[in-house]
Amino acid sequence: MAKWNMREIVVMAVLSVVFAVVYLAFLPVGKILVGFFGPIGYDLIFGIWFIVSIIAAYIIRKPGAAFLSETIAATVEVLIGNAVGPMLIVSGMIQGLGAEAVFAATRWRNYTTIILMLAGMGSAVTSFVWGYFLGGFAALSTGYVTAMFVARLISGALIAGLLGKSISDGLAKTGVLSRFALGKEVRAKNLKKVS
Structure with a gap:
């Protein structure tokens, strides 16, 4: 199993802090959608x-990146003012585990x-199962809960999947990720196109 270097740890931490702010910023958007569509508004x-x-x-490609980044983001979100409190950290861990499990199933080798x-x-x-309880x-109709899911x-x-890939690919094209697995992959593809 590959060891993490300091650069990877710093980038993961920075991403987590940035997205903690993004997560907080999207709470009012979710509330507006709930106002229009009911509980399913957040699920959208x-x-x-x-x-x-x-x-x-996708950028770092090491075991634990999905889980740790989501856990750190949730922790930072709590520290900067999410009203849910420490229980949000558990939610972040559960969300991170859901993504991490998929990468683990590929032995952290497939990032298509x-x-x-x-x-x-x-x-x-994983977040829906957690949220269900x-x-x-359970107080909602089966059809509505299914639609939410x-x-x-x-x-x-x-x-998360497509937009996350698009954001990462955009960053990689700028060259700022040249020392990371994704940046190296992008550079190799560009060299193939030139040759």
Whole structure:
């Protein structure tokens, strides 16, 4: 198992802090959507709260990147003012585990688009199960809960998976990730195109 270097730890920490702020910023958006659509409103954009796990794992490509980045982001979010409090850290850990499990299933060797989307969906599954018991979803109709679950899966795939990939690829193209696995992959692809 490859060891983490200081550069990877710092980048993961920076990403986690940045996305902790993003996560807080999206809470009002979720509340507006809940006002229009009911509880399913949050599920429509829930993938935003998994995105750092996908981005960190895709850039760093080491065991634990998804889990640790999501846990750190949740911890920072609590420290800067999320009203949920310390229980949010547990939620972050659970979301990170969902993504990490998908990467672990590939032995942290596959970071294709479909795997990134599945990792986003993995976070959707673990977070939904956690939310089901914590959020009182059992009081809702089976059809509505199913719709919430499907919306969260789609959000995990599209927002966390695809948007996370797009953000990471955009960063890699600038050259700032040249010393990371993703940056090296992008550079190798560019060299193939030239030759």
